[in-house]
Amino acid sequence: MTMQSKFMQRTHALPLIFLIVASQFMLSAKTVTAQGLIAIRGATIETVGKEGRIEDGTLLVRNGKIEAIAKDVEVPVSAHVIDGRGLTIMPGIVDPYYVVQVARSSAPASETRTVIVRGRSFNIGGGSPAVSTSFTKIADGISMSSQDWQVAARSGITSLHVVTGGYAQSLFAKLGQPSTAGIATAEIVDPNGKLLVTVSNDSRSLDIVRNGLKEPQGRGGGRGGPRGAPPASSAGSNTASSPAAGTTEGENPQTPPGTQGVNELWKQVREGKSHLFVNVNNAAAILHTLAAVNEVKNAKIAFIASGADVYVTLEALQPDNHMVILPPRIDTIPNSANLVNIPRSLAEKKISFAFSTSLAQSDFRTQQDTPLFSVGLLVRSGLDRKLALEALTSAPAKLLGLESKIGTLEVGKLANFMVLDGDPFATTTGIKKIYVDGKPIYEN
């Protein structure tokens, strides 16, 4: 089977076989889920929860949720029993920063950007693609079916925080049942995600953060502010609650769809109820953002940064509210050939972090079916094993406020897990099968 399916995915030239295999796969899946009761016995289970690692344990899934997980579980007769001996089960990877390209609400025509070519500067229309100051709600611009989710499915990702560059609101998604042709799909779990800002060392992007963190000063307080700043008055929510007032005032006639909730999102960030996701273009941006957020006590930042940028700013980062999302890999120290294990340094400084396996695109695509290879290298070179597992699953789940549903294998949580053919951090380990909501979505 393994050989066959690999062959199938590499060629794509045998649609007939492909379809047959796929339909068989679907049928088998349906028979399992019809009963809604699966038990995997004899497996090593990395719960990433209180139970820790369970050797020779049993995982019982009913209707997509974990009913029991322990060394000895009484398995009902009606359950579909799978032999898990020699296999390892761990929670599906929660990717806290899965980047997609989204059609933006068109930038204002007046917006220009300056490009410097060989010392000459030109002004051309349209905002900079790197730092766009217009707000986008990804849920409004994304077509889930047109994205390529195959690579995510093959990398053990079961839950995604779908993000894009610039100033936007993310969405939460999960991998879904593959199509009849066997192509991976994903579906939106919650279109109202977190606040995202791409920050560089320039006023435009920093002003978004600074103005957002400012307490609104009464009605229309933000109208005179710099472009790109979210309106400080709650004009959006006013119109929503009392349409009459909204139409007469007509404060924001061209408010793009999605701006409605921005003020609410910033409020949550100010009150520390939700992290602000700041993708930093360089190390300087980390310092600038820290300076901007310094006075707002409760605000919590999740920095999305490369290992090298984290390395140079380690001194400035403190084990406080903020955390770091970074690609799991061994980094090189800037301007040198020396290698460094940044996650380990973060762990030593007690700064919390989460991995986004999709951030290192080249690793992400080459490590299909063995998505934990680079994390394994980090563990081998001194990163605490438990922290590494958490950084892939429970830490991002907690960051996204989804820890009650996903991130660990515990009773009552969703049965999103992957079955591996060995220890997660052994370099030879690969994916056997991935389950989302107790249903298999990918098999290797």
Next chain:
Amino acid sequence: MKTRSFDSWLAVIVLLFAPACLAIAQERPRFGRPQRPEPPPTEQKEEKPTKEEAPKKPKEIVAVVGGDIVTVTRETVRGGTILIEDGKITAVGQNVEIPENAKQIDAKGKIITPGFIAIDMAGVGLGATGGNAKYADALDPFDRNLSLCLSVGITTGCIQIREGGGFGRRGAEDGYPITERFLGLDPDATELENYKEQTERDYGEYISVCQCCGLPILPTEPITSPPPTPITPQKNAVIKMSFGKLDGMLVTESAFLDLTPGSLSGALNQHNWREQFAKARKYKEDQAAHEKATAAGKKEQPPRKPVSDEFLKLVNREIALRIPANTVSDIRDMLALSKELNYKLVVTGAAEAWVIPEELSEAGAGVITIPRTRRQARFGEENRSGTWIEMPRVLEQTGVPFALATLSSSISLNGLAGRDLTSLPLEAAFAIRGGASERTAMAAMTIVPAKLLGLESKIGSIEVGKDADLLLFGGDPLDYRNYVETALVNGRVVYRRAEDRVLPVYDR
């Protein structure tokens, strides 16, 4: 509370300094250096600040011990100690007591100088600064160019900022070929360059320079209408090479009022310039009247500001005008205008300043010079035009303050080395070659540019109260064989030759 503790500190420093000065006067032998201080006297000194500062963050104390301190503004202190608290120098001398909690930096056998100031810098430590962007937001303390600057001793730079990017380029005085500044011109064509040189040689001071392109305008050509907009100066900021930290990186956002070559030449330009001054002075009067009126309780609209904040600073003599002028007549024009309108003037280039040093000195103008530039003398005026290698000596003897600049104001990692920012100490060596004393050459990279920038109370020398921007050299700082071993900015080590690996790490 802060000032009070500062006062008490000053008292301590004065007490400390007195014996140190005496020691210098007596020319103590080198072996007479103070030993490690015994704890008892230290306690007495330490008690006050710790009690007062206890609830706050403890002071960061650094002691640079045992080096020969080139203070620039005072005598050199042999085998002395520099005490630094929270980035400021609090004591300099041979008998400085080192507090127990001080972090010590061993400087035995090293020569310590103040950090150098690059008065003309571009493309270092700043990202994009277009539109209404603030420089403070564009700072990049992780720029590799900071390390490259520090490797030759530059700790502070006056950075030119052009709209649209931090990589500003200089005008006609720059080493960039003219063709590079024009779209569609063959970059290999040297005719334009030759034409410029030729006309300058032949017509000398009878030509003026085009404000836009830097090409000479011959007197025979018809006079075109002047640009309708008032003369708009370029922006400048002063930044420190505080690698890895934003705090204290931006020193000031307006260092000079900067004009491109030729912007004040010609009657119309000068007329506009005078008009701007008249407007600014009128505004100042109106503003004063307005303040008086509001103080008296009247309600009225404040007067509209007709000029930029930077221009007002120039009018108030807070900052200087910096403008390139090379020929005698250009320099004289600039001197006359500055005297007439009463503003501070800094002439850059100033190739022929050696012809009229007394006039410069009398007008109180500063000079920014590049000792290695050459300019051909005009035909028949060989003894009073073009460059002269002895200009640094002439300026020194006439008392004209001059600062050194490099041929290219940025860091160059391409092409021939030795003309970009990293050759600043080399320019000092060439100033000495031209007859300036070593002391003057050192001052031309430290206290003089600090004065021209109006920052002499903060930087430019090793004195109590100034920022601790220090360089530790293995030998004579003006010898090309010696490197900066360690550089401190605001009392923090920001560069180490052995670690940053910008310059060779071997020992001779």
